[in-house]
Amino acid sequence: MADPENAQEFTALYAENHRRVYAYAVARAGWSLADEVVAETFLVAWRRFAQMPGGAALPWLLGVARNVIRERFRDEERQRAIAAEMLAWAADTPDVADGVAERSAVLAALAGLSENDREALTLIAWDGLSPRAAARVVNCSAAAFLVRLHRARKRLTQAVTAAQSPTTRSLTTRPVIAKEPSR
Numbered sequence: 001m002a003d004p005e006n007a008q009e010f011t012a013l014y015a016e017n018h019r020r021v022y023a024y025a026v027a028r029a030g031w032s033l034a035d036e037v038v039a040e041t042f043l044v045a046w047r048r049f050a051q052m053p054g055g056a057a058l059p060w061l062l063g064v065a066r067n068v069i070r071e072r073f074r075d076e077e078r079q080r081a082i083a084a085e086m087l088a089w090a091a092d093t094p095d096v097a098d099g100v101a102e103r104s105a106v107l108a109a110l111a112g113l114s115e116n117d118r119e120a121l122t123l124i125a126w127d128g129l130s131p132r133a134a135a136r137v138v139n140c141s142a143a144a145f146l147v148r149l150h151r152a153r154k155r156l157t158q159a160v161t162a163a164q165s166p167t168t169r170s171l172t173t174r175p176v177i178a179k180e181p182s183r
Contacts, residue, residue, distance in 0.1 A: 006049055013057055014042060021061050029069045037072070041065040079115060086111030086118075102160075109159035117152035124149060 018038065025037040041064045045052060053060055090107035110118055116138075123134040135145035 010046060010049055013045070013052075017058050017061055018042075020058060021065055024062050024065055025069070028066070029072070033069075033072065037065055037068050040068045044068070082115070082118070083111045105160050105163050106156070109156055109163055112159055113152065113155060116148065117155055120145065120148045120152040121156060 021041055022034055022038050025034040025041070029037050041061060044064045045061060086107055090104045090111065110121065113121075119138065120134070123129045123137055124131065127134075129137065131146050131149065132142045134149075135142040138145060138148075140148070
């Protein structure tokens with residue numbers, strides 16, 4: 001953390017460069033992400049204020065903004081790729097029985113969930129971890145993980161129910177979701 005003297009210097013740096021960093025972010029990431037990019041850029045600048053080059057603050061800040069934008073696009077692309085792969089799994093599943101149709105609906109619904117929900121569900125159902133072990137993977141307490149898992153299961157059930165046709169809904173009342181192993 002910067003000391004009070006650096007806080008005044010940082011405030012001056014912010015006032016002097018905010019507009020140009022914001023313009024850079026809008027040009028590269030669009031209006032919708034510009035505020036987040038600028039905020040993260042100046043957060044990095046605050047944390048690394050002592051390492052910032054003296055006379056070349058703007059190029060350094062724009063370099064940080066560039067890295068923030070690139071990381072954000074990588075994250076978004078990674079999420080699109082995961083969702084597309086899960087949808088491909090669902091599309092490749094032949095519709096030969098109710099169980100297969102249900103599996104396809106669950107995979108499609110799973111692809112539409114957030115990354116955190118998918119991770120909680122798959123750590124338990126696919127990777128076979130206990131809630132305590134899964135909590136270590138996501139760096140939270142076992143109790144917090146169980147809450148996440150409960151909410152993820154609820155959202156998955158809602159997504160599957162919404163995706164099923166009226167005739168399929170009468171055949172199955174709820175999707176088959178792996179129950180958590182005993183502790």
